[in-house]
Amino acid sequence: MPSATVENYVKEILALSMEKGKAQVGMGEIARGLGVAPGTATSMTKTLEREKLVQYKSHKGVTLTAKGRKLGMGMLRRHRILETFLVETLGLDWTEIHGEAEELEHALSEKVLDRLDKFLGRPEFDPHGDPIPTKDGKIAQSNMRNLLECRRQVASKVTLITDQGVEFLNFARRKGLVPGASVEVISRDLVSDAVELRIGKTKPFTIGSKAARKILVASS
Amino acid sequence: MPSATVENYVKEILALSMEKGKAQVGMGEIARGLGVAPGTATSMTKTLEREKLVQYKSHKGVTLTAKGRKLGMGMLRRHRILETFLVETLGLDWTEIHGEAEELEHALSEKVLDRLDKFLGRPEFDPHGDPIPTKDGKIAQSNMRNLLECRRQVASKVTLITDQGVEFLNFARRKGLVPGASVEVISRDLVSDAVELRIGKTKPFTIGSKAARKILVASS
DNA sequence: CCAATGATTTTGAATAGTCAAAATTATTTC
DNA sequence: GAAATAATTTTGACTATTCAAAATCATTGG
Numbered sequence: 001m002p003s004a005t006v007e008n009y010v011k012e013i014l015a016l017s018m019e020k021g022k023a024q025v026g027m028g029e030i031a032r033g034l035g036v037a038p039g040t041a042t043s044m045t046k047t048l049e050r051e052k053l054v055q056y057k058s059h060k061g062v063t064l065t066a067k068g069r070k071l072g073m074g075m076l077r078r079h080r081i082l083e084t085f086l087v088e089t090l091g092l093d094w095t096e097i098h099g100e101a102e103e104l105e106h107a108l109s110e111k112v113l114d115r116l117d118k119f120l121g122r123p124e125f126d127p128h129g130d131p132i133p134t135k136d137g138k139i140a141q142s143n144m145r146n147l148l149e150c151r152r153q154v155a156s157k158v159t160l161i162t163d164q165g166v167e168f169l170n171f172a173r174r175k176g177l178v179p180g181a182s183v184e185v186i187s188r189d190l191v192s193d194a195v196e197l198r199i200g201k202t203k204p205f206t207i208g209s210k211a212a213r214k215i216l217v218a219s220s
Numbered sequence: 221m222p223s224a225t226v227e228n229y230v231k232e233i234l235a236l237s238m239e240k241g242k243a244q245v246g247m248g249e250i251a252r253g254l255g256v257a258p259g260t261a262t263s264m265t266k267t268l269e270r271e272k273l274v275q276y277k278s279h280k281g282v283t284l285t286a287k288g289r290k291l292g293m294g295m296l297r298r299h300r301i302l303e304t305f306l307v308e309t310l311g312l313d314w315t316e317i318h319g320e321a322e323e324l325e326h327a328l329s330e331k332v333l334d335r336l337d338k339f340l341g342r343p344e345f346d347p348h349g350d351p352i353p354t355k356d357g358k359i360a361q362s363n364m365r366n367l368l369e370c371r372r373q374v375a376s377k378v379t380l381i382t383d384q385g386v387e388f389l390n391f392a393r394r395k396g397l398v399p400g401a402s403v404e405v406i407s408r409d410l411v412s413d414a415v416e417l418r419i420g421k422t423k424p425f426t427i428g429s430k431a432a433r434k435i436l437v438a439s440s
Numbered sequence: 441c442c443a444a445t446g447a448t449t450t451t452g453a454a455t456a457g458t459c460a461a462a463a464t465t466a467t468t469t470c
Numbered sequence: 471g472a473a474a475t476a477a478t479t480t481t482g483a484c485t486a487t488t489c490a491a492a493a494t495c496a497t498t499g500g
Contacts, residue, residue, distance in 0.1 A: 005487065027448060037489055042449055044487075059448060059495060090335040103327040112320055115310040225457065247478060257459055262479055264457075279465060279478060 002051070004106040007075055008034065009044055010053055013064055014072030024061040073137035078105040080126035080133075081117050087127040088120060094127045094210075125162055128213060147185055147195055147212035155184045156217035163214040175205065177215055188212075222271070224326040227295055228254065229264055230273055233284055234292030244281040293357035298325040300346035300353075301337050307347040308340060314347045314430075345382055348433060367405055367415055367432035375404045376437035383434040395425065397435055408432075 002010070012033045016025045031041040049056045053068035064072060082101040086092045092100070108116075114135075117123075124140065125131055131140040144159055158181045161172050172178065176199040186196040186204055195212040198204040222230070232253045236245045251261040269276045273288035284292060302321040306312045312320070328336075334355075337343075344360065345351055351360040364379050378401045381392050392398065396419040406416040406424055415432040418424040 003486080028446090036487095038448065039450075039490080040488055047486085086332065090332065090339055092332070092335065096331075100329055100332055103329070104324065104332075107323040107327040109320055109323070111316075112306065112310065112312070112324075115312065119310055223456075248476090256457095258478065259460080259480075260458055267456085 002053075002071065005044070006048065006051070006053070007071065007106055009041075009048060010064065010068050010072045011075040011079075013054065013062060014069065014076065017064065023063045024057075025063075026061045030062075070137050073133045073139065075105060076139075077133040077135070077137075078108055078113055080130060081113060081120065081123070082108070083126045083128070084120055084123050084132070085116055088123075094213075097127070125160075127162070143218060144216040147183070147197070147207075147215045147217065148188065148209055150185060150217050152185045152188065155182045157181070158183055158215060159218050160216040161214060162216060168211070168214060171211070172215065175199070175207070176202070183215075183217060222273075222291065225264070226268065226271070226273070227291065227326055229261075229268060230284065230288050230292045231295040231299075233274065233282060234289065234296065237284065243283045244277075245283075246281045250282075290357045293353045293359065295325060296359075297353040297355070297357075298328055298333055300350060301333060301340065301343070302328070303346045303348070304340055304343050304352070305336055308343075317347070348382075363438060364436040367403070367417070367427075367435045367437065368408065368429055370405060370437050372405045372408065375402045377401070378403055378435060379438050380436040381434060382436060388431070388434065391431070392435065395419070395427070396422070403435075403437060 009030065012030055013025050016029050016033060017023050027038055027041045027045065030036075030045070031038040034041070036044075045054065045056050045062050048054045048062070048068070052065055053071060054062040054064055056062045079101050082104050083094075083097045086097040086100055087094055123132060128146075133139045145156075146162075150156055158177055158179050160179065161169060161177070163169070175197075177183065177197075182200050184198050186198055188195050188209075190209070193209050194206045195209060196204055196206045197212075229250065232250055233245050236249050236253060237243050247258055247261045247265065250256075250265070251258040254261070256264075265274065265276050265282050268274045268282070268288070272285055273291060274282040274284055276282045299321050302324050303314075303317045306317040306320055307314055343352060348366075353359045365376075366382075370376055378397055378399050380399065381389060381397070383389070395417075397403065397417075402420050404418050406418055408415050408429075410429070413429050414426050415429060416424055416426045417432075
């Protein structure tokens with residue numbers, strides 16, 4: 001069994017490589033991402049290599065092996081299923097679930113994970129709208145971004161509303177945020193928690209980040 | 221935050237002291253219970269003392285402080301709520317849940333624990349029939365034992381059937397295992413998984429350990 | 441092409457938890 | 471009450487993970 005630390009390193013490397021679209025990840029990024037000193041990342045990386053989870057090129061960076069990618073995807077799956085459970089079943093707010101899932105994901109057996117998945121009805125997306133990897137480590141490579149992550153000043157097409165509640169769906173329809181609609185993010189301000197939008201050529205309006213996160217748009 | 225290791229030691233000390241009915245617990249018992257060398261128990265005990273979780277008398281043993289007892293009860297609560305969840309909600313078998321709960325209990329925040337408790341309808345007993353401590357660390361000091369734990373060759377009164385399913389309750393009624401009945405465990409054989417019983421002065425019969433565990437009797 | 445800057449690696453040390461085996465202390469038994 | 475036995479404590483060592491700071495390597499602007 002890999003230790004929780006090993007799992008976290010692999011998860012971070014996977015996340016960074018997906019984020020960048022490049023397989024190779026540098027020590028600095030890992031260290032920053034995990035909140036650890038650079039030297040620690042280097043030495044831990046060597047441990048990962050010994051366990052054949054990554055391939056390491058000194059002064060270049062690390063790349064996950066097939067085994068590493070599998071472990072990483074497994075962690076992502078655990079994490080997202082847990083987040084879904086925390087929100088859907090226990091009614092926690094999506095702002096507070098990340099840290100909780102972070103702890104629990106290392107303590108969850110394969111069996112309990114599968115039962116949880118079944119109990120939740122084999123969800124495809126977590127509460128943030130991120131796709132949940134399948135058991136064999138494949139991720140539905142949806143090129144969707146939510147309105148907090150997508151490019152600004154460029155029109156995109158609404159593709160998915162992740163909050164299926166009546167209330168939110170009604171709100172979205174009133175605003176014209178329906179699948180197929182053309183939407184452009186004009187500006188985002190994290191302090192005031194506001195996202196300014198325009199549907200097609202209509203008058204701009206503002207919604208909160210909580211709502212913006214639930215609207216996914218296509219982004220090539 | 222106490223480490224998972226600290227939590228396990230405190231839990232073990234609490235379990236042993238309750239089991240024996242004596243507050244003070246020896247190093248050997250702890251070491252055996254936790255599957256660790258005796259010297260390890262001694263040194264860890266000193267760590268617990270530094271954190272004011274136990275009071276340690278060299279060559280005598282340890283006693284939990286109020287703080288230690290509170291932590292221990294908290295762990296017992298976590299453990300039993302988790303077991304209840306694993307059985308009631310995810311449908312795992314009670315034979316496989318102990319180890320699972322053992323892992324998860326260290327990763328569960330106070331908040332998630334409370335939500336889980338609420339979701340389960342604030343249960344008072346776990347699937348084994350053990351009482352779940354309240355949030356302030358009080359345990360319903362029921363002097364109940366199940367038929368696997370109670371003294372043999374002595375008549376006791378049936379007080380609780382922990383499996384509330386129709387099927388099991390019908391089975392129990394047919395056998396005369398109803399609250400108030402006088403029952404005596406004649407013999408127990410773990411290999412054949414059999415428990416031989418007699419109700420009052422009637423003819424003895426045999427039931428399996430799974431069933432025996434669901435029947436609680438008063439035991440002073 | 442070479443000095444400055446930034447990233448990475450090495451080194452030496454710390455902490456938590458563990459073990460085996462030797463030393464010590466308690467408890468029984470006669 | 472002394473010898474035998476059992477339990478406990480001490481000692482020295484090991485692993486995993488971490489840090490700070492020094493040393494080294496890589497890149498890039500002039």
